[in-house]
Amino acid sequence: MRVAIASDHGGFEQKQALVDYLTNELGCEVSDMGPDSDASVDYPDFAVKVAQAVSTNEADRGVLVCGTGIGMALAADKVAGVRASSITSVPFAELFRQHNNGNVVCLSGRFVDLDLNKEIVKTFLTTEFEGGRHEARVAKVMALD
Template sequence: MRVAIASDHGGFDQKGEIARYMQDELACEVTDLGPDTGDSVDYPDFAAKVAHAVANGEADYGVLICGTGIGMALSADKVPGVRASSITSVPFAELFRQHNNGNVVCLSGRFVDVEDNEAIVKAFLTTDFEGGRHERRVAKIMELDEE
């Protein structure tokens, strides 16, 4: 499984640990798209990098980390083909995959500790899309990309 990861300064401290966790514990091929330091950066720039990697098929999934996860989710979701959401619990991660076929999870580096974020990432990456009645709804979401 190929996963692209990025953060802003609000998520930088957790990015390396979560990337290592995905590589070592979940056997993912992880591509770190930045930043390289914890200096202040603009989160839309890094959200776009991960979102485009997912939309273009360079990565199967994306992980973004900022202070709340909200700004990253707003930015990534603007890229056609991306279904991104700010997720703060394991049950939400599972439902995001099961019902919405989410492909970019956005995490809070300031309000959720790294162990909880690792559990969220594990749930996100190991939970399957249920399909069925949800396929119709996801198709309607994706039609919005055409507007």
């Protein structure tokens, strides 16, 4: 699976660890879209890079990490074709995929520890969209783009 990943300064440390996890443990093809250090940056600048990669099918899924995951989700979801959400638990990651066909997961690098974020990412990448009754609801959401 092709995964685009980025962070801001608040999520930089976890992003670095998640790149390694995605590549070496989950076998993903990873595009690290920055930043290159933990210097202060504006999260929308990096959220849009991942969102556009997913929107244009350059990546199958996206992973964003900031302090809370909330800002990244707000920014990424502005890109047409993206369904982004801040996810802080494994059950939410599973439901995000099953019911919403989520394609960009946004993580908290400050309030959720790395081990839990790894489990969230793994669940996000391995859970299938259920379709069915959820298909029409997702289509209604996407019509808002």
